[in-house]
Amino acid sequence: MPENSLTVTDNRTGKVYSLPIEHGTIRAMDLRQIKTDPHDFGLLTYDPAFMNTCSCQSRITFIDGDAGILLYRGYPIEQLAEHSTFLETAYLLYRGSLPTREKLKMWVDGVTRHTILHENIRRFLGGFHYDAHPMGIFVATVSALSTFYQESKQIFDPEARRITFYRLVAKVPTIAAFAYRYSIGMPIAYPDNELSYTGNFLNMMFKGTEPRYRPDPVLERALEVLFILHADHEQNCSTSAMRVVGSAHTDPFTAIAAAAAALYGPLHGGANEAVLKMLNVIGSKDKIPEYIRRVKAGEVKLMGFGHRVYKNYDPRARIIKRTADEVFEVTGKNPLLDIALELERIALEDDYFVSRKLYPNVDFYSGIIYQAMGFPTEMFPVLFAMPRVAGWMSQWEEGLLDPEQKIARPRQIYLGAERRDYVPIEQREPALTGSMLP
Numbered sequence: 001m002p003e004n005s006l007t008v009t010d011n012r013t014g015k016v017y018s019l020p021i022e023h024g025t026i027r028a029m030d031l032r033q034i035k036t037d038p039h040d041f042g043l044l045t046y047d048p049a050f051m052n053t054c055s056c057q058s059r060i061t062f063i064d065g066d067a068g069i070l071l072y073r074g075y076p077i078e079q080l081a082e083h084s085t086f087l088e089t090a091y092l093l094y095r096g097s098l099p100t101r102e103k104l105k106m107w108v109d110g111v112t113r114h115t116i117l118h119e120n121i122r123r124f125l126g127g128f129h130y131d132a133h134p135m136g137i138f139v140a141t142v143s144a145l146s147t148f149y150q151e152s153k154q155i156f157d158p159e160a161r162r163i164t165f166y167r168l169v170a171k172v173p174t175i176a177a178f179a180y181r182y183s184i185g186m187p188i189a190y191p192d193n194e195l196s197y198t199g200n201f202l203n204m205m206f207k208g209t210e211p212r213y214r215p216d217p218v219l220e221r222a223l224e225v226l227f228i229l230h231a232d233h234e235q236n237c238s239t240s241a242m243r244v245v246g247s248a249h250t251d252p253f254t255a256i257a258a259a260a261a262a263l264y265g266p267l268h269g270g271a272n273e274a275v276l277k278m279l280n281v282i283g284s285k286d287k288i289p290e291y292i293r294r295v296k297a298g299e300v301k302l303m304g305f306g307h308r309v310y311k312n313y314d315p316r317a318r319i320i321k322r323t324a325d326e327v328f329e330v331t332g333k334n335p336l337l338d339i340a341l342e343l344e345r346i347a348l349e350d351d352y353f354v355s356r357k358l359y360p361n362v363d364f365y366s367g368i369i370y371q372a373m374g375f376p377t378e379m380f381p382v383l384f385a386m387p388r389v390a391g392w393m394s395q396w397e398e399g400l401l402d403p404e405q406k407i408a409r410p411r412q413i414y415l416g417a418e419r420r421d422y423v424p425i426e427q428r429e430p431a432l433t434g435s436m437l438p
């Protein structure tokens, strides 16, 4: 028997199989040979929520959840948060290596040139209800961009892919800021190409009547750090959505809209918004024990806690806590911080959370910082989606160019009715029609 293999005995037939092990995995398709007879379809795996299934090989992001390690293309997140900018990190994710000075300049200049949106997009925004959620506007508008840039459908043309990457990274802050200003009835603020990526975003969000907006350098840098931390996170729900939709060769704008739709959910990128709502519901430190009791009774979740892969500590949460201190020096402390810190302290001493390895994730503190910076809660998922576009695009292209990837198409275990004949309506018994609801 080869050393790197798994021996499986099928007790139904007594047959023995040797399955190769590579990178700590067996190939699910190798199980298909395991049959009870020649008509048997072959053995399948059942893995709802992909708890133990690798859907791809990737060279982009590495996570060791037990050790609390996160690397982008091999570089520790702590070093990138300390030394890099969001645009440099986006380049690193997409291209695979850090840019030279010259390449970085070309990339930053290119992104800056593409920040403007077609005027029809502005008119299109006017169709949304006045109180539309900015994330809903974001999802729809990113998707609409595919109708403006039809060459993005040429997904096997490297130049078309390159331009689409520039456009997406450049235009998402403009879409996000336009969506916000529309939702509060403010006239939109156009991009200022003299400012940095994050400085310009702050300008488009918060510019008032002043002739030129000057971002606070501490807040500008804090936003860079937050964007770096959110830029990629390997095969999570939204990235998997991006890869699955991309596997059908859908254009990247539309696939990004699908990924953003996944991120919108409160169990994923909507969690930072949910954390703020939770902290407001708790309201004061003395109400924390009662809230913890409800969490342990299964009535509510402690939002911003727990992660599918981090079972030690989310390294991003540690960096964010430091960023929070810097931001609060400028903005003054967010009163919700005291509730969050106390909640974290109590939870980390409680056996319910300790035994389940539930620790604060990236969303626990990011919302408190964003709120202190002046962003409304509805913008939080949008602030998550914007930098994640860099990761989604990198993952999408890697999947597209991977010769092993085909259109994604999982199997199912069918547990429904066996074949039966159609019953004319006058012969149907109420008991046979299932639910009482129409």
Ligand code: ACO
Pocket (backbone or CB within 6 Å): 266, 267, 268, 269, 271, 295, 300, 301, 302, 303, 304, 305, 306, 307, 308, 309, 356, 358, 361, 362, 363
């Ligand atoms: N509060 C209370 N209990 C929790 C929480 C929580 N936040 N998270 C998990 N648990 C409990 C579960 O009830 C379960 O308990 P049980 O074993 O008694 O049934 C146990 O911990 C294991 O949890 P799972 O749901 O199996 O963990 P899973 O990996 O499926 O879920 C998830 C991960 C979705 C992040 C979950 O922890 C959660 O809902 N957290 C709150 C939402 C959140 O903060 N999401 C952001 C994630 S980070 C991101 O997307 C950027």
